[in-house]
Amino acid sequence: MVSKNISDATNDTGKDVHTEVSNKTNGRSPNPEHTEGKDTKQKIEQTHEQVTEDIMHYPDLINPLDDTRIDIKSGFTKDSRRLKSDDHEYEYDAVVLGAGPAGEAAAMKLTKSGKRVVVVDPRDQVGGNSTHVGTIPSKALRQSVFNLINFRRDPMFTKAMEYKQVPLNEVLAKARQVIRRQVSTHTRFYERNRIEVIQGWASFIDAHTLRIEVDDNIYETITFNKAIITVGSRPYRPDILDFKHPRVFDSDKILQMDYVVKKIIIYGAGVIGCEYASIFTGLGYKVDLINNQDQLLNYLDSEISDAIAHDFRQFGVLIRSNEEIDHLETHDDYVVLHLKSGKRIKSDAILWSNGRSGNTEGLNLEAIGLKANSRGQLKVDDTYCTDVDNIYAAGDVIGWPSLASAAYDQGRCAAAFMVGDSDAEPVSSVPTGIYTIPEISCIGKTEQELTDEKVPYEVGQAFFKHLARAQIIGERSGVLKILFHRDTLEILGIHCYGNHASEIIHIGQAVMKCKSNNTLEYFVNTTFNYPTMAEAYRVAALNGLNRVF
Numbered sequence: 013m014v015s016k017n018i019s020d021a022t023n024d025t026g027k028d029v030h031t032e033v034s035n036k037t038n039g040r041s042p043n044p045e046h047t048e049g050k051d052t053k054q055k056i057e058q059t060h061e062q063v064t065e066d067i068m069h070y071p072d073l074i075n076p077l078d079d080t081r082i083d084i085k086s087g088f089t090k091d092s093r094r095l096k097s098d099d100h101e102y103e104y105d106a107v108v109l110g111a112g113p114a115g116e117a118a119a120m121k122l123t124k125s126g127k128r129v130v131v132v133d134p135r136d137q138v139g140g141n142s143t144h145v146g147t148i149p150s151k152a153l154r155q156s157v158f159n160l161i162n163f164r165r166d167p168m169f170t171k172a173m174e175y176k177q178v179p180l181n182e183v184l185a186k187a188r189q190v191i192r193r194q195v196s197t198h199t200r201f202y203e204r205n206r207i208e209v210i211q212g213w214a215s216f217i218d219a220h221t222l223r224i225e226v227d228d229n230i231y232e233t234i235t236f237n238k239a240i241i242t243v244g245s246r247p248y249r250p251d252i253l254d255f256k257h258p259r260v261f262d263s264d265k266i267l268q269m270d271y272v273v274k275k276i277i278i279y280g281a282g283v284i285g286c287e288y289a290s291i292f293t294g295l296g297y298k299v300d301l302i303n304n305q306d307q308l309l310n311y312l313d314s315e316i317s318d319a320i321a322h323d324f325r326q327f328g329v330l331i332r333s334n335e336e337i338d339h340l341e342t343h344d345d346y347v348v349l350h351l352k353s354g355k356r357i358k359s360d361a362i363l364w365s366n367g368r369s370g371n372t373e374g375l376n377l378e379a380i381g382l383k384a385n386s387r388g389q390l391k392v393d394d395t396y397c398t399d400v401d402n403i404y405a406a407g408d409v410i411g412w413p414s415l416a417s418a419a420y421d422q423g424r425c426a427a428a429f430m431v432g433d434s435d436a437e438p439v440s441s442v443p444t445g446i447y448t449i450p451e452i453s454c455i456g457k458t459e460q461e462l463t464d465e466k467v468p469y470e471v472g473q474a475f476f477k478h479l480a481r482a483q484i485i486g487e488r489s490g491v492l493k494i495l496f497h498r499d500t501l502e503i504l505g506i507h508c509y510g511n512h513a514s515e516i517i518h519i520g521q522a523v524m525k526c527k528s529n530n531t532l533e534y535f536v537n538t539t540f541n542y543p544t545m546a547e548a549y550r551v552a553a554l555n556g557l558n559r560v561f
């Protein structure tokens with residue numbers, strides 16, 4: 013279980029801060045009357061033993077940045093009782109299991125709809141895995157490495173200073189600041205909306221009762237009318253690897269790496285594997301990227317997938333395609349990866365990044381008649397309702413698309429369905445934003461999909477190197493591709509490779525969303541600021557129109 017000790021916290025100025033923990037000490041003292049009987053106690057002790065003995069079993073709940081966490085004072089518990097609950101026999105109208113993006117959005121929507129809501133999360137801070145071990149630390153880390161790369165490229169600095177390798181956890185200094193600010197911002201959202209947050213592990217007793225382990229062997233029981241499961245996911249860990257070994261990492265544990273390596277194996281060339289390939293090469297490590305498919309990120313436009321593979325190779329990444337692990341040999345200061353093809357790769361460490369599993373194991377889903385699939389994920393219908401009609405689910409725990417961006421919207425939409433909003437709609441179109449160096453972002457169909465569907469499309473493209481703004485800021489590579497219907501000029505897909513791609517994509521996304529205006533001509537007939545990266549849309553549109561006859 014997550015440590016409940018308040019460690020020495022520092023604020024952004026590096027000074028110590030000693031304030032109160034949010035969820036844990038929010039005025040709710042655990043009620044001993046709720047402590048379970050002996051049999052259950054024994055069962056729980058087992059669970060507990062498992063957790064403390066094998067903390068890596070719950071990697072999603074480990075905060076590698078624990079040592080410098082800020083604690084946020086919160087006093088919203090009592091206030092939330094002022095909200096009138098609906099007319100039923102339960103203590104809460106709704107309970108939210110998990111305070112990540114999906115849980116937060118659901119809680120906000122529910123409370124703004126006048127519902128009496130409680131959020132349960134074992135962490136002593138809100139934000140979920142997204143803030144503590146996922147999106148936020150990895151993106152802040154990427155930014156630090158990106159700055160380092162630019163710094164090294166600038167002769168003004170490199171002449172004056174000698175470049176020295178730094179361990180990953182030191183580069184994470186910036187991430188710690190961002191996490192603290194994010195936690196503080198989101199805690200205020202809960203406070204201002206008077207949403208009660210309980211720190212503890214939640215599990216179901218029945219479809220209207222939840223048991224919360226609020227402290228070691230101390231349980232609290234609450235009753236609710238509806239529940240939403242937003243417990244997120246954790247890295248998938250196959251039995252053949254020993255994640256306690258100091259040279260074996262996954263995306264949670266890597267944030268704790270406190271030594272410098274020269275060479276690292278990344279097993280799994282999905283989004284996490286590719287993002288970390290950029291981070292490690294930026295830090296000067298040699299990378300072996302093991303891909304069990306024949307192409308990197310094969311759901312992308314194939315030109316973009318080729319471009320990232322080309323750039324990776326330029327930066328010294330050795331991509332090994334169509335390979336599969338046989339076993340891993342671990343030594344004190346190195347590992348040897350044995351592949352089924354017979355190849356052997358020696359390296360200082362390995363990062364395993366081969367998918368994630370939903371955190372459903374400890375929820376006692378049997379008690380409510382639910383079953384997760386082999387990846388720990390729950391099935392929901394178009395209203396985010398599970399097979400049990402008062403239990404909903406959103407975010408990573410339901411699988412696709414497993415993004416913080418979508419999790420937030422799914423949580424909000426699920427809550428809208430829970431309160432019976434007539435205009436609620438499920439999340440359907442989600443852009444891809446991959447924060448490799450350079451970035452990749454896309455929305456809509458790929459060339460391959462349009463070809464398979466026999467849609468008569470054309471392509472308009474703009475290379476960043478020709479844009480004034482790109483030349484000013486020193487962007488050397490990058491392309492924007494617009495796919496459009498050659499007869500109607502409707503935009504069907506946008507694919508962007510290059511820095512700022514994840515921002516640039518939103519211009520096209522907005523146009524695609526406006527059905528009546530969704531045409532390539534929008535970019536020709538609209539005056540954009542100059543010089544900007546957005547000029548790529550005008551250049552690509554004109555390029556595309558020139559191909560139409």
Ligand SMILES: Cc1cc2nc3c(=O)[nH]c(=O)nc-3n(C[C@H](O)[C@H](O)[C@H](O)COP(=O)(O)OP(=O)(O)OC[C@H]3O[C@@H](n4cnc5c(N)ncnc54)[C@H](O)[C@@H]3O)c2cc1C
Pocket residue numbers: 072073109110111112113114115132133134135139140141142143145146147148150151212213214215242243244245263284371374375406407408409414415416417418419445447
């Ligand atoms: C390295 C990495 C980088 C990523 N980068 C991006 C990115 O750039 N952009 C993007 O959009 N997405 C990114 N993602 C994905 C993103 O982090 C997830 O999609 C997002 O966190 C899902 O949000 P969620 O609310 O479903 O769950 P989570 O953020 O996983 O939060 C779930 C919460 O539930 C709690 N919980 C677990 N068990 C229980 C229980 N029994 N009772 C109560 N609470 C429980 C957990 O403690 C946790 O706080 C990244 C993920 C990783 C791992």
Ligand SMILES: NC(=O)c1ccc[n+]([C@@H]2O[C@H](COP(=O)([O-])OP(=O)(O)OC[C@H]3O[C@@H](n4cnc5c(N)ncnc54)[C@H](O)[C@@H]3O)[C@@H](O)[C@H]2O)c1
Pocket residue numbers: 248280281282283284285287304365366367368369386387413414415445446447
């Ligand atoms: N920029 C971003 O948006 C961003 C960044 C990082 C991570 N993420 C999210 O994190 C998730 C994980 O990324 P990833 O790179 O580890 O893997 P991935 O989801 O890309 O999958 C990699 C491989 O692992 C397999 N796999 C996935 N889950 C498995 C499981 N439970 N058991 C066995 N095999 C499994 C998949 O089939 C695939 O072959 C992705 O869904 C992604 O959306 C997003």
